[in-house]
Amino acid sequence: MEVRVQEADFDFGAEIAAFRAGKPKIGAVASFLGLVRDVNDEAAVREMTLEHYPGMTEKALEEIVAEAKGRWDIFDALVIHRVGPLRPCDQIVLVAVSSAHRGEAFAACEFIMDYLKTRAPFWKKEETPAGGRWVDARETDDKAALRWREK
Amino acid sequence: MEVRVQEADFDFGAEIAAFRAGKPKIGAVASFLGLVRDVNDEAAVREMTLEHYPGMTEKALEEIVAEAKGRWDIFDALVIHRVGPLRPCDQIVLVAVSSAHRGEAFAACEFIMDYLKTRAPFWKKEETPAGGRWVDARETDDKAALRWREK
């Protein structure tokens, strides 16, 4: 498993290719790519900045991935999350999970994203025509994370 | 929406890049990549051949994607499925879904895969040391498709 927090952009296709290369037991790769939208809550976003808590962020992501590995029969997981200034259409986050069959890969990938959204210390600040504003946590993200408790 | 059935391989990264290029409303791309495993049901697979029903296959895939669009608030979906001879580690299928938020993209992507597995006319024949054999439909695939009826 690999977790990376970086300012640099990443090559989604190359990352997925390397993630599965030479592993003929893998039948399924589920992945998620999060992108900067130009509109959030009805305000035009020109730029955003992602702040994080160095050290704790990596630790939290590793714990989330370890928990996914304990819950589902998956081979591997990759998480890359960017920090620093980002613009619309920029890549923010990549989560990929490999497994023999698709059900496990889908579930673990969505689980990692839901937990990342509520447990990994990242904060978004958006620049809009009305000025900078810190993004509020979404109640739907808490709900998305909570539903995994029931399973 | 785009559906392609082809013998040729595809470039996963380039497909996803083109799928989302220049669309700053997209916040989430969930994708699935299905690969040939070297082992299936305890037999060593050296090669497989995917047969399909030209015409009906494309129609079935388009209906599945249209149903996903009716169920979830998604922007777009892409399905590429290969046919013909394939070897372990080869790419079989790509499904990608874009949306504003991740929940819809994940659900629609998994729905499309589950329905594809039970409704799109493709058949796998595996070559093993014991000879060729047609792959039997998996009961778990029927169950995976059925659970969407309850929602």
Add this chain to the structure above:
Amino acid sequence: MITVLYFARLRESLGTDREQLAPPPGVATVGQLADWLRDRGGNWTTELAADKPVRVAVNQEMASPDTLLPDGAEVAFFPPVTGG
């Protein structure tokens, strides 16, 4: 006249992938067509046996035993699908 297609295991076992047929009066549905083909004997009888999980499409839409066969229909017999 109808066109009948066979795929995958059925195509191999029956030794054909396509035939043009003029079913007799009384063969108006998918189920009646299967009964009529089964009467050919040999692999036709075993592959189209009632307990075999054979799927049928009429004009490229999934069909059931009571689906009617329009004139000129394209009817396909195949095993449960295993793509992806």
Add this chain to the structure above:
Amino acid sequence: MITVLYFARLRESLGTDREQLAPPPGVATVGQLADWLRDRGGNWTTELAADKPVRVAVNQEMASPDTLLPDGAEVAFFPPVTGG
């Protein structure tokens, strides 16, 4: 001595991202530390008010008001996270 870190909105509002503190006896938990900092007044009082959704980590693990503060602890105050 403990190290206290502030992130995001709190960092901006409090005008600092890090400070070394020697809390008085009686400040043994996260909740007591927050009370003590709140007594500084101004933005400290409003940002750390009980009804604000402030999260706290002790040595990079999520903490609750009754989490104890080990000597040398790294304590971080921040808003609910919004990554991804």
